[in-house]
Amino acid sequence: MKTDDARARLEVLLADIDGSAKVLEGENAMDFTELSSFDQHPADSGSIVADAQRQDAILHAISDQRDQVIEALARIDAGTYGRCVVCGKQLPDERLEARPEAARCIEDQAKSEA
Ligand SMILES: [Zn+2]
Numbered sequence: 001m002k003t004d005d006a007r008a009r010l011e012v013l014l015a016d017i018d019g020s021a022k023v024l025e026g027e028n029a030m031d032f033t034e035l036s037s038f039d040q041h042p043a044d045s046g047s048i049v050a051d052a053q054r055q056d057a058i059l060h061a062i063s064d065q066r067d068q069v070i071e072a073l074a075r076i077d078a079g080t081y082g083r084c085v086v087c088g089k090q091l092p093d094e095r096l097e098a099r100p101e102a103a104r105c106i107e108d109q110a111k112s113e114a
Contacts, residue, residue, distance in 0.1 A: 001096045003076050009100045010069050010076075017066045024059050068101040075103075084108055 075081040082091050086108040095102055104112060 001082065001093050001100070003081050006081060006096065006100050007073065007076050010073050013100065014066065014069050014073075017062055017069065021059060021062050021066070024055055024062070027055060065101065068103060071103060072101040086112075 072081065075083075075085075082096060083089065084091060084105040085103045087105060089105050091102060091105055095106065102109070
């Protein structure tokens with residue numbers, strides 16, 4: 001993949017991520033309002049807390065992906081985009097097509113998640 005195309009896709013991805021994060025943060029803010037009045041709805045409090053925790057997990061995943069996108073944009077600027085950050089091997093085009101923010105080859109990704 002050409003770095004110009006990669007940069008364009010990463011910038012779209014970053015805008016999407018920021019949009020999703022804003023929506024989720026808005027939902028979280030509403031949950032906290034409900035939490036403060038949970039005395040009136042004791043049966044609901046558990047599911048509201050679980051919802052807030054689930055949204056926290058999603059927000060955490062979104063912020064991780066945001067970091068990866070920003071790092072990928074930095075690699076474009078540094079001229080190292082498209083290479084595995086661990087072994088330096090050129091990443092296959094289909095991997096970059098699927099995940100333009102990918103930092104590692106599939107082998108090193110599997111190792112880092114193991
Ligand atoms: Zn590698």
